[in-house]
Amino acid sequence: MKELVFVLLGLVLFGGLFFVIVYNGLVGKRNMVRNAFSSIDVNLKKRADLVPNLVSTVKGYAKHEQETLTRVIELRNRISEAKDDSERFRLEGQLGPEMGRLFALSESYPELRSNENFLNLQRNLTEIEEQISAARRAYNAAVLEMNNAVESFPSNIIANMFHFVRHDFFEASESDRASQQVGFD
Amino acid sequence: MRDLDSIITELRPTLEALEPQRLEYKKKSATFLLVIGCIVGALVIAGLATQRMIPFLIGAAVAAVISILIFSFTVGKQRGAYLMAFKSAVIPRVLNLIDSGLGFDPNRGIGSDTFRYSELFTTSPDRYQSEDLVWGSYGKTEIQLAEIHAEDRRTRTRDGKTETYYVTIFQGLLLIADFHKHFQGRTFVLPDNAEKLLGRFGRGLQKLAGRSGTKLVQLEDPEFERTFAIYSNDQVECRYILSTSMMRRILDMKNRFGKDDVRIAFKDSSVWIAIPHTGSYLEPKIGVAAMDPTQIRQMLGELQAFLAIVEELNLNTRIWTKE
Numbered sequence: 001m002k003e004l005v006f007v008l009l010g011l012v013l014f015g016g017l018f019f020v021i022v023y024n025g026l027v028g029k030r031n032m033v034r035n036a037f038s039s040i041d042v043n044l045k046k047r048a049d050l051v052p053n054l055v056s057t058v059k060g061y062a063k064h065e066q067e068t069l070t071r072v073i074e075l076r077n078r079i080s081e082a083k084d085d086s087e088r089f090r091l092e093g094q095l096g097p098e099m100g101r102l103f104a105l106s107e108s109y110p111e112l113r114s115n116e117n118f119l120n121l122q123r124n125l126t127e128i129e130e131q132i133s134a135a136r137r138a139y140n141a142a143v144l145e146m147n148n149a150v151e152s153f154p155s156n157i158i159a160n161m162f163h164f165v166r167h168d169f170f171e172a173s174e175s176d177r178a179s180q181q182v183g184f185d
Numbered sequence: 186m187r188d189l190d191s192i193i194t195e196l197r198p199t200l201e202a203l204e205p206q207r208l209e210y211k212k213k214s215a216t217f218l219l220v221i222g223c224i225v226g227a228l229v230i231a232g233l234a235t236q237r238m239i240p241f242l243i244g245a246a247v248a249a250v251i252s253i254l255i256f257s258f259t260v261g262k263q264r265g266a267y268l269m270a271f272k273s274a275v276i277p278r279v280l281n282l283i284d285s286g287l288g289f290d291p292n293r294g295i296g297s298d299t300f301r302y303s304e305l306f307t308t309s310p311d312r313y314q315s316e317d318l319v320w321g322s323y324g325k326t327e328i329q330l331a332e333i334h335a336e337d338r339r340t341r342t343r344d345g346k347t348e349t350y351y352v353t354i355f356q357g358l359l360l361i362a363d364f365h366k367h368f369q370g371r372t373f374v375l376p377d378n379a380e381k382l383l384g385r386f387g388r389g390l391q392k393l394a395g396r397s398g399t400k401l402v403q404l405e406d407p408e409f410e411r412t413f414a415i416y417s418n419d420q421v422e423c424r425y426i427l428s429t430s431m432m433r434r435i436l437d438m439k440n441r442f443g444k445d446d447v448r449i450a451f452k453d454s455s456v457w458i459a460i461p462h463t464g465s466y467l468e469p470k471i472g473v474a475a476m477d478p479t480q481i482r483q484m485l486g487e488l489q490a491f492l493a494i495v496e497e498l499n500l501n502t503r504i505w506t507k508e
Contacts, residue, residue, distance in 0.1 A: 131421075135424075
């Protein structure tokens with residue numbers, strides 16, 4: 001009888017310990033996903049912040065590109081007024097290539113290429129695009145770990161009990177993928 | 186740009202002036218060896234003749250040790266002086282051919298504090314040597330490159346006697362280069378011995394290793410993952426540094442050197458690369474004439490092999506905010 005009590009006690013202790021480890025692991029993984037997501041967010045905001053400066057620099061040189069300039073400003077305004085994340089990310093996905101197009105204007109306007117401010121903005125955009133891509137990769141790595149934990153046995157039992165859910169990978173939009181063909185590094 | 190041949194011609198008078206120094210050393214060392222050989226031989230023969238080997242053998246050993254000491258303090262110094270004069274004359278010119286922004290000092294190296302600070306190796310060295318410092322700007326990249334030999338002192342007890350011996354922590358070249366992107370955190374790319382040996386279980390062990398405050402990072406490139414264990418204190422920044430193309434570039438560099446234990450640290454917006462190397466590096470041979478152009482060509486080759494890392498990792502491309 002005494003032995004049975006010890007065995008039961010041992011099982012309960014083991015079960016408790018297992019629960020704590022798995023639960024904390026899941027919380028850690030979920031926080032990693034959130035953290036990675038917020039760094040994508042921060043970098044997308046940084047990119048959108050370049051727009052006013054970029055537009056005012058380009059305006060002076062490329063008067064015939066009014067249409068592109070208006071489109072970029074409009075996109076930026078719609079981003080700041082976006083109702084939810086999914087709409088915002090869809091618009092962000094369009095902003096990247098549009099901005100890329102503005103920088104490509106320097107091909108047809110050589111004076112733009114020698115403008116110090118323009119070159120500086122170009123460096124900043126390259127930097128931010130690189131940061132966004134890094135943040136996306138970090139997010140996807142975090143999601144992979146999270147999804148593995150949520151789906152595999154036995155951690156899936158605790159995940160289901162406490163509503164830890166699968167996350168979607170951050171996929172590059174079609175237009176983004178096209179613009180990434182021109183790699184920098 | 187001037188070519189190597191014109192430098193070889195230009196250096197000829199300087200090297201011809203050094204040649205007598207080399208020949209004198211060779212002659213003196215040969216004489217010295219002959220004298221030591223005669224003394225030791227005579228003592229051994231005397232031992233055989235008198236049937237009292239032990240005192241004569243001890244005498245021979247003492248004579249040999251004393252002669253070696255005298256040799257290193259007299260003729261040995263001459264060798265050092267020759268090597269130094271040769272390197273000081275040749276290497277700055279050869280470096281100039283690679284990039285005029287590079288300088289060389291055979292007596293200086295990378296300090297042991299800097300070596301420790303890199304965190305590339307966890308053991309702190311007890312005996313440390315560094316020489317042949319190349320420094321300056323290579324293209325747009327500031328670099329420091331030096332030969333390093335770091336050792337750890339250990340003791341063991343054998344037959345009741347405690348003896349001290351040294352184990353090499355690292356012997357090879359350390360390159361410190363300004364990285365082309367700004368970053369604040371610490372990222373380490375270390376050889377992945379655990380996963381190679383133990384597979385999945387090894388991956389579990391990796392999590393326990395690493396440097397203080399860092400976590401294991403899983404990257405997308407499977408070959409890179411198999412070859413290296415990556416640790417960082419910033420998951421996003423680590424991927425900003427190790428872009429998909431940078432991972433490829435690092436793998437290519439590692440394969441070019443063909444060494445397993447290549448270690449890389451990213452710290453203070455710089456990259457620190459340790460490449461094991463045990464053969465001679467920037468050392469002229471005593472047996473080869475000072476004017477022999479093959480030595481100079483070899484030195485250029487050695488310098489190019491290590492400095493090529495800067496190009497290989499694309500560090501001279503400055504399209505990000507860091508100029």
